[in-house]
Amino acid sequence: MSDPILSIRGLRKAYASGTEALKAVDLDIRRGEIFALLGPNGAGKTTLISIVCGLVTASGGEVLVDGKNWQTHYREVRRRIGLVPQELTTDAFEPVISTVSFSRELFGKPRDPAKIEEILRTLTLWDKRKTIMKELSGGMKRRVMIAKALAHEPDILFLDEPTAGVDVELRKDMWNMVRRLREQGVTIILTTHYIEEAEEMADRVGVIAKGELILVEDKAALMQKLGRKILHLQLVEPLAAVPSALAPWQPQLSEDGATLTYEFDAKADRTGIPSLLAALRDEGITFKDLDTKQSSLEDIFVDLIQQQRQEAAE
Amino acid sequence: MNWRGIWAIYRFEMHRFRRTLWTGLAVPVITTSLYFIVFGSAIGSRMTEIGGVPYGSFIVPGLMLLSVFTESIFNASFGIHMPRFTGTIYEILSAPMSAFETVLGYVGAAASKAMIVALVIFATAHLFVPVSVLHPLLALLFLLLVTLTFCMFGFIIGIWAKGFEQLQVIPLLVVTPLTFLGGSFYSIEMLAEPWRTITLFNPVVYLVNGFRWTFFGTADVAFGTALAATAAFAGACLLGIWWIFRTGYRLKA
Numbered sequence A: 001m002s003d004p005i006l007s008i009r010g011l012r013k014a015y016a017s018g019t020e021a022l023k024a025v026d027l028d029i030r031r032g033e034i035f036a037l038l039g040p041n042g043a044g045k046t047t048l049i050s051i052v053c054g055l056v057t058a059s060g061g062e063v064l065v066d067g068k069n070w071q072t073h074y075r076e077v078r079r080r081i082g083l084v085p086q087e088l089t090t091d092a093f094e095p096v097i098s099t100v101s102f103s104r105e106l107f108g109k110p111r112d113p114a115k116i117e118e119i120l121r122t123l124t125l126w127d128k129r130k131t132i133m134k135e136l137s138g139g140m141k142r143r144v145m146i147a148k149a150l151a152h153e154p155d156i157l158f159l160d161e162p163t164a165g166v167d168v169e170l171r172k173d174m175w176n177m178v179r180r181l182r183e184q185g186v187t188i189i190l191t192t193h194y195i196e197e198a199e200e201m202a203d204r205v206g207v208i209a210k211g212e213l214i215l216v217e218d219k220a221a222l223m224q225k226l227g228r229k230i231l232h233l234q235l236v237e238p239l240a241a242v243p244s245a246l247a248p249w250q251p252q253l254s255e256d257g258a259t260l261t262y263e264f265d266a267k268a269d270r271t272g273i274p275s276l277l278a279a280l281r282d283e284g285i286t287f288k289d290l291d292t293k294q295s296s297l298e299d300i301f302v303d304l305i306q307q308q309r310q311e312a313a314e
Numbered sequence B: 001m002n003w004r005g006i007w008a009i010y011r012f013e014m015h016r017f018r019r020t021l022w023t024g025l026a027v028p029v030i031t032t033s034l035y036f037i038v039f040g041s042a043i044g045s046r047m048t049e050i051g052g053v054p055y056g057s058f059i060v061p062g063l064m065l066l067s068v069f070t071e072s073i074f075n076a077s078f079g080i081h082m083p084r085f086t087g088t089i090y091e092i093l094s095a096p097m098s099a100f101e102t103v104l105g106y107v108g109a110a111a112s113k114a115m116i117v118a119l120v121i122f123a124t125a126h127l128f129v130p131v132s133v134l135h136p137l138l139a140l141l142f143l144l145l146v147t148l149t150f151c152m153f154g155f156i157i158g159i160w161a162k163g164f165e166q167l168q169v170i171p172l173l174v175v176t177p178l179t180f181l182g183g184s185f186y187s188i189e190m191l192a193e194p195w196r197t198i199t200l201f202n203p204v205v206y207l208v209n210g211f212r213w214t215f216f217g218t219a220d221v222a223f224g225t226a227l228a229a230t231a232a233f234a235g236a237c238l239l240g241i242w243w244i245f246r247t248g249y250r251l252k253a
């Protein structure tokens, strides 16, 4: 890839406890993209971000921001990075506006009340600017943490599980804000364990499990690749058994005979759904409702890893 | 240098002190007054002079240092321990701040407050006894050196401590006893052997006598020796802090 804004090379981390949280991760982040790091709990997402931001020491490898090493050029590099950590941590007795201004100055930027006001207004915090942190709700605290990360106008923003425990309204606000920031040219790296979130927001997705980056893909390509889906059919009349005419699709009948489920490969050209529905009609089986669900992230990881092993073996 | 970052930490800390300004200043004033009533009046009525200095005046430098020790250690250790405890340290660690700059912010603020308290005690002392300072500039510089040293020491304790009770252990179990046994309120010349020789191993003796010399021009140890001992302690603390940031000890996983 030409000219990545952030380059991670062979990054490894073994904690003192012996946990191997990262196993030689290589990753390039494109300038101006929204990159989602998708993985289950304990995959190493927070560890990766923490190493880049200087909170955790790496056991090996390096990080480059525009070609500059993140340790030897830490001042230049850190000035450009904003971090919203996973945990809500705030100074209980500080008013919102002071804690946000503090962040700006800590990063070496001159005071700029107009800028701080703009940030607080965007995050609908302006009315609460004089409230002390411990009197804010969890969602509001999350907003303040975002404001703090944006206070020094970084051009790379890390959001570690930004929507964990966040209500619908804030989630919507947050996605709007992320899109606006991207329009302004900010590169955004977020972590999540929800496929839907990666799907909704990201330009590219990296899948990480057990400290290994399994694959990095454009979102569209990945979503096609990702996993299996399940079709549920709520039948009008319960069935006693699966009719033999439906056998080619291997559907499962629920115990009460009222739900038929069919598992299909969402990435296949032919999902088998139209033909299944036609067969149902021919059998005179009517249904009152249907829905399809993504299989769980864990299932998908297992699939992906098996797929990789097979490819490696071939 | 990220001066803005240093200044931000400094102001944050000073703001924290301002929230408890009145108790923060009332405590040293009241304790100093109590010391004068107990030591000055009760003991001082029997022991009128030490080395030509009225007893009440004699104890002023020791009283100031006693507070400087506890204030410096407490403010600096609490200042860095709190963000470690709440997790807000993430922001300091991710900021474009060198270790030196971070320490300057925390230690600078803790030292400012300790110096203010020392000066308040000095002023309070005037209400009870006549105090004049023979070498005011040297006194101020020496006080500053001691304050900075103990703030660095406090910073180390704040990093080392695993909980809030551990913050209290060193000041209460080591520093306060050493201060009382280190000739803060008496001359070690008054001790019988072997106690006199044993006392010379107490570092506080050098700090108190160095400071006392700047007041009265006489003390139990030479000013040069006192200065060298203080500088050695300061150097040891600097080394400790350098090591902490180099290894990330209790700061980074």
Ligand SMILES: Nc1ncnc2c1ncn2[C@@H]1O[C@H](COP(=O)(O)OP(=O)(O)O)[C@@H](O)[C@H]1O
Residues within 6 Å of the ligand: A015, A016, A017, A019, A020, A021, A039, A040, A041, A042, A043, A044, A045, A046, A047, A048, B253
């Ligand atoms: N400070 C730490 N000390 C020891 N092990 C840790 C520490 N932080 C994380 N781990 C371990 O490292 C692995 C990756 O954790 P983490 O990076 O937090 O994953 P994620 O953010 O993807 O949930 C987990 O097994 C976790 O238990």
Ligand SMILES: [Mg+2]
Residues within 6 Å of the ligand: A045, A046, A047, A086, A160, A161
């Ligand atoms: Mg995490």
